[in-house]
Every structure is written in C-alpha cells, then in structure tokens.
Amino acid sequence: MTPKVFVIDKEGRPCLPTHPARARKLLLKGKARVVKVVPFTIQLERVIENPLGSFTVGIDDGAKEVGIAVVSEKTKEVVFRGTIELRQDVSRKIKQRAEYRRSRRGRKLRYRKARFLNRKHLQPQPSIRQRKESILRVVKDLKKVLNITDAVIEQGQFDVSSLQAGRQLVGIEFQQSFYEGRNFRAKVLWRDNYTCQHCSAKEELNAHHIRRRIDCGTNTPKNGITLCKKCHDSLHAGEWELELKPKDFKYPMHLMQGKWYIFNLLSSLGLSVQRCVGWMTAYWRNSIKIEKSHPNDAIAMVTKNYMPNIASLEYTILLRRAKVWEDNPTKQSQEKMGFRHYDLVKCKHRKRGWVIGSVRSLKAKVMTLRAKEDSNFPVSYRKSRILQRFNRIIYSY
Numbered sequence: 189m190t191p192k193v194f195v196i197d198k199e200g201r202p203c204l205p206t207h208p209a210r211a212r213k214l215l216l217k218g219k220a221r222v223v224k225v226v227p228f229t230i231q232l233e234r235v236i237e238n239p240l241g242s243f244t245v246g247i248d249d250g251a252k253e254v255g256i257a258v259v260s261e262k263t264k265e266v267v268f269r270g271t272i273e274l275r276q277d278v279s280r281k282i283k284q285r286a287e288y289r290r291s292r293r294g295r296k297l298r299y300r301k302a303r304f305l306n307r308k309h310l311q312p313q314p315s316i317r318q319r320k321e322s323i324l325r326v327v328k329d330l331k332k333v334l335n336i337t338d339a340v341i342e343q344g345q346f347d348v349s350s351l352q353a354g355r356q357l358v359g360i361e362f363q364q365s366f367y368e369g370r371n372f373r374a375k376v377l378w379r380d381n382y383t384c385q386h387c388s389a390k391e392e393l394n395a396h397h398i399r400r401r402i403d404c405g406t407n408t409p410k411n412g413i414t415l416c417k418k419c420h421d422s423l424h425a426g427e428w429e430l431e432l433k434p435k436d437f438k439y440p441m442h443l444m445q446g447k448w449y450i451f452n453l454l455s456s457l458g459l460s461v462q463r464c465v466g467w468m469t470a471y472w473r474n475s476i477k478i479e480k481s482h483p484n485d486a487i488a489m490v491t492k493n494y495m496p497n498i499a500s501l502e503y504t505i506l507l508r509r510a511k512v513w514e515d516n517p518t519k520q521s522q523e524k525m526g527f528r529h530y531d532l533v534k535c536k537h538r539k540r541g542w543v544i545g546s547v548r549s550l551k552a553k554v555m556t557l558r559a560k561e562d563s564n565f566p567v568s569y570r571k572s573r574i575l576q577r578f579n580r581i582i583y584s585y
C-alpha cells in the first residue's frame with residue numbers, strides 16, 4: 189500500500205492520515221500546506237471539530253535498537269513503522285564525567301566534605317534511563333501527528349511474577365497450560381543461556397521436564413533443563429541418563445526496573461499501556477507469518493492475530509542534540525550560511541534530491557552532506573536549500 193500522509197488541522201490537532209493523492213489535491217487547491225517533509229505531514233487551513241481516529245503504538249524494546257509501529261486497529265493499517273537507533277555511549281560518558289569530577293574535587297575543592305552514596309531517589313541507571321526516554325521522545329513526536337491512545341510494550345522475555353497475574357497481561361487470555369508451558373520454556377532457556385546443557389548446541393532447543401508432568405512435575409525452572417532436540421530425543425529414548433543439576437534461576441531486578449520505567453513514562457502521556465512478554469510476541473509474529481525484525485515485532489504485538497496492511501515506509505530514527513560546530517575556531521557558531529547540523533537539505537545537481545547530513549566543513553563554499561545509504565559528499569551552499577530544519581529527531585528511510 190502507498191504510505192499515508194499525516195494530517196494536522198489548523199490548530200495542530202492530529203487528524204486521520206490520508207492518501208497522497210488526496211493530500212496533493214488539498215495542497216494544489218491551497219487548502220493545506222506542508223509542515224514537515226519527513227515523515228510527510230500537511231496542515232489543513234481549517235479547523236476540524238472532532239479529530240477522528242485512535243491509534244495503538246507497539247514498542248519492541250531492545251538495548252541497541254527499538255522497533256516502533258503505529259497501527260490503527262479499526263482500519264487494520266500500519267501508518268508508521270521504524271527502528272530507533274539508541275545511543276551506546278552513555279555509560280562511558282557518565283563514567284568519564286564522574287572521573288573528571290573526582291579529580292576536580294581532589295584538586296580544587298578539598299575543603300568540601302566527601303559526598304558519595306547520597307542518591308535520594310532510586311531510579312534506573314543513566315544508560316537505561318536514556319534508552320527509555322529516547323523512546324518517549326519519539327512517541328511524543330508521533331503523538332503530534334497521530335492520535336495515539338494505546339500502547340503495547342514487551343516486558344522481558346517471560347513473565348517473572350505470578351503465573352496467574354501474567355495471563356491477564358495482554359487482554360486476550362491464553363489457555364493456562366499453554367501459558368505456563370511457554371513461560372516455563374522461556375525461563376529455562378534464558379537461565380541456561382540458550383545452550384544445550386548436554387552438548388552445548390545452540391539450535392532447536394527444548395526445555396525438558398526433569399520430573400515428568402504426568403508424575404506431578406512442576407512448571408518451575410528448578411524442574412527444567414535446556415536440551416537440544418537431538419539430546420532430548422535420545423534422553424527420552426533411554427540412551428543416556430540425566431545427571432546434571434539445573435542452575436539456580438535468578439532474574440536481575442535492574443532489567444525489570446527499566447521495563448517499569450518506560451511503562452510509567454508512557455502512562456504519564458495518558459496512554460493506556462498493555463504489557464506482553466517476549467515469547468508472546470514471537471508467537472504472534474509466527475502466527476501472522478511475518479519475518480523477524482524490530483518493527484515487525486512491534487506490529488505483531490499490537491495486531492496479535494491478523495496481518496495488517498502496511499501503509500508506511502520503514503524509517504530509521506536517530507535522536508540527536510543541537511550541536512555547536514565541532515571544528516569551528518570560535519566554537520560558538522550554530523550555523524553557517526543559514527545551514528545547521530542535521531538540516532534536511534535539497535541540492536540541485538544531485539539526482540536523489542534531498543539528503544540528510546551534517547554541515548561540518550569549514551571550507552568557504554561547500555558543506556558536507558550525508559545521504560542515508562550514501563557516503564558523504566560535498567555540495568555548494570549556493571545551490572542548496574533547506575527542506576526541513578533539524579528538530580532533534582531525524583527520520584530517514
């Protein structure tokens with residue numbers, strides 16, 4: 189399907205996204221104007237009394253990449269999908285800052301009392317907080333153009349809390365035996381580091397019940413061990429005997445902390461947030477037969493049992509700060525010839541039209557631009573014009 193165009197009304201309230209042809213007509217008749225090029229957004233010249241539509245955002249939370257998809261459950265359409273690329277340098281930078289500070293206090297501020305272990309609020313560590321807040325920034329930005337009312341997030345690979353509570357995680361109820369079985373498998377595999385405990389294979393893994401279910405064996409990790417299909421089959425055929433003891437199951441709480449942090453952040457936006465766990469996402473993704481990727485996981489999380497129409501490009505989302513020019517001698521200039529870092533620029537001689545780039549060069553007449561899959565290339569200031577001012581979030585496709 190053609191990617192939809194986002195529409196906002198005169199007062200900036202989100203309306204239903206529309207077909208590009210309709211948007212073009214509105215633009216030609218002067219009934220709307222372009223406010224954003226990527227993702228393409230138009231603003232109507234009139235006020236819409238009751239802006240319609242409600243959307244659900246699915247978030248596949250990861251440490252490096254986060255899949256995000258906005259779905260209309262009414263029309264069964266994906267109107268936005270993409271991957272947020274997260275920063276990986278936060279913990280290093282925090283450490284570096286702490287070192288500077290320690291050394292400064294040692295050199296210049298020795299008269300002050302020592303201060304340590306004095307955190308007032310327990311909150312996730314900065315690297316985790318940054319990740320979750322990046323997600324929030326993107327959701328907030330999308331909320332400007334789409335009326336997002338619901339969210340679905342993944343809280344870990346399996347349900348750590350009580351099994352009974354877990355079955356209500358997502359609104360639709362799984363059969364209890366199915367739920368417990370899947371959760372058992374996910375826990376055991378996670379604890380055993382996704383490796384066969386007999387032969388160290390990493391594929392086709394099963395969670396074996398040490399004491400059989402039929403003999404009152406439980407679905408607790410203590411009663412489980414990871415085996416690959418080969419070892420598992422031969423064990424059941426009686427070719428060898430299980431002697432190893434399963435390891436202890438300990439789920440680190442700091443992982444959970446971050447999951448609740450994003451849950452609370454999204455709730456504070458006024459969204460009603462549903463939770464699911466990793467094996468559910470995989471189950472839904474397989475049942476609607478789409479390949480594994482971060483945006484697809486986010487889609488499956490929302491739609492669960494139907495395949496929606498995809499009416500969106502696949503975006504890569506980068507979060508950046510406004511930056512002072514790196515090699516500028518004065519270190520103060522924010523712009524040069526009207527161009528700033530990460531502005532979206534259209535240049536004349538380039539076929540591909542527009543590029544995303546950083547304006548970094550200090551040469552008199554050219555600046556360096558960077559297209560998405562292209563290497564850097566220079567263009568002249570005179571032959572370029574700004575399509576879109578950098579606004580801290582870069583969408584590209």
Ligand SMILES: [Zn+2]
Nearest residue numbers: 384387416419
């Ligand atoms: Zn094996």
Ligand SMILES: [Zn+2]
Nearest residue numbers: 395396397420
């Ligand atoms: Zn078995």
